[in-house]
Amino acid sequence: MPRKNIVVGGFTKEQRDSQLEKIKIKYEKKGYKFLEYIDNGTLKSVAIFEVSDYILRKEKSAQLIVAGIGFLIIAAILYIKSMNIN
Numbered sequence: 673m674p675r676k677n678i679v680v681g682g683f684t685k686e687q688r689d690s691q692l693e694k695i696k697i698k699y700e701k702k703g704y705k706f707l708e709y710i711d712n713g714t715l716k717s718v719a720i721f722e723v724s725d726y727i728l729r730k731e732k733s734a735q736l737i738v739a740g741i742g743f744l745i746i747a748a749i750l751y752i753k754s755m756n757i758n
Contacts, residue, residue, distance in 0.1 A: 673722050673723065673724055673725070674722070674723060674725065674728065675707070675720055675721065675722055675723075676704070676720075676721050676722075676723050676728075677718045677719070677720055677721075678695055678699065678718060678719045678720075678721060679715065679716075679717070679718055680692050680695060680709070680717040680718060680719050681714070681715055681717075682714070682717075683714055685711070688711065688717050692709055692717075692719055695719055696719065699719075699721055702727065702731075703723065703724065703727045704721040704722070704723045704727070705721060705722045705723070706719065706720075706721055707720045707721060707722055708720050
């Protein structure tokens with residue numbers, strides 16, 4: 673199964689620990705499995721999760737759907753504006 677690294681931000685050790693707990697809860701609800709945490713400082717700390725290919729494909733398809741809807745909305749707005757010019 674693929675691994676996914678999630679950046680854990682925070683200026684102090686306590687902030688990073690608090691952020692790690694929030695991230696663990698969030699991603700475990702999505703089906704990710706927490707493997708380890710590497711504390712490398714402020715913006716270099718990472719939580720490593722293992723995730724199935726099915727979940728990755730599902731997330732990617734959701735992102736593509738949102739991008740497609742956004743494109744259609746922009747196209748509709750531009751079309752309406754072009755109709756009002758005449």
